[in-house]
Amino acid sequence: MLKKTFFTGVALAAITTALTIAAPLAAAAAGTTELSASPDQVAVGESSTITATGLGGLEEATFGLDGTPGGSLSTGSGAGSSTVQAAVTDGGATVDFSASAAGTxxxxxxxxxxxxxxTTVTVTATQPSGQVTVAVSPATIKVGDTAKVEVSGIEGLPEVSLGLNGPAGGSLSTDGASWSASVQASVTDGTATAEFKAEEAGTYTIAAGDGETSLGETTITVEAASTPTPTPTPAPAPADAFPWVLFWIIIGVVVLAAVVTTIVLLARRKSGDKPA
Known part of the structure; x- marks a missing residue:
């Protein structure tokens, strides 16, 4: 009887241990674990609370960041990192996510x-001033000309996306060598610049954004290139045309000679009529 009781106790202990080990795996297999972010959209420099529920019999839960680093996780004490351990209480655990760059x-x-x-957290660029300005100068150009695009008031972004909306008829560049419909412009002291080259007449919208959210836009008008008025070329005189100028010069000389001769003869005649 004592031996039977001993083996029964061992069996119960083994079952209890197996259930304890299998609990988190069963919870995971059943898909009862849920992870949420509140809020699920923040700006650079802000934070979100990440809450996990349905963790079963886990004593600690491992939280991690996947993809491009754009923030850190922490349990409220110590420096943040991409992976942290958080204690599980009543099947739940929480950590804080601190945003350091825009993205999802x-x-x-x-x-x-x-x-x-x-779960996912979307991080947008922080804009305390609430005003990003997109300007183009000059605002009206002709086909073949270029204009300067300037985005100012940018905060919390290392670069800004610039793109053309609407029909194709122009291109953008940040180095003057490669041109395309969209470019990434570096931000320096809150300002980014690029060039717009006009290829067809029309009105085009240039938009700036952080890769997720539109920050502002402006328009530029492209006019058709001016067509120079051709200067008429005088037609050359025919090679066999009669030299009327020379003709009238000769006539003038003949008439003048006749007049002079007449005057001389009259003067001599009057001199011969005088008495000796």
Missing amino acids: FTVTVGDGENVMGT
Whole structure:
């Protein structure tokens, strides 16, 4: 009887241990773990609370950031990192996500080996001033000309996206060598610049954004290139045309000679009529 009781106790202990180990795996398999971000959209420099529920019998949960680093995770103490361990209480755990760059980032939770849940946080550029200005100079150009595009009031972004909306008829460049419908312009002291080259007449919209959100836009008018008025070329005189100028010069000389001769003869005649 004592031996039977001993083996029964061992069996119960083994079952209890197996259930304890299998609990988190069962929870994961059943898909009961949920992960959420509140808020799920923040600006650079802001934070979001990441909450995991349905973690079963885990004592600690592993939270991690996937993809391009754009922030860090922390449990409220110590420096943030891309992976943190958080204590599980009543099947739930929380960490803080701090945004450091614009983009969409994935946060995961798991038991250290298996991912049990995921969520995303969208980070937009911080704009405390609330005003990003997009300007183009000159605002009206002709086909073949270029204009300067300037975006000012940018904060929290290392670069800004510039693109053309509407029909194709122009292109953008940041170096004057390569041209396309959209470019990435570096931000220096809150300002980014590019060039617009006109290829066809029309009105075009130039928009600036952070890759996720539109920050502002402006328009530029392109006129058709001026067509120079040709200067008429005088037609040359025919080679066999009668030289009327020379003819009238000769006539003039003949008439003048006749007049002079007449005057001389009359003067001599009057001199011969005088008495001796």
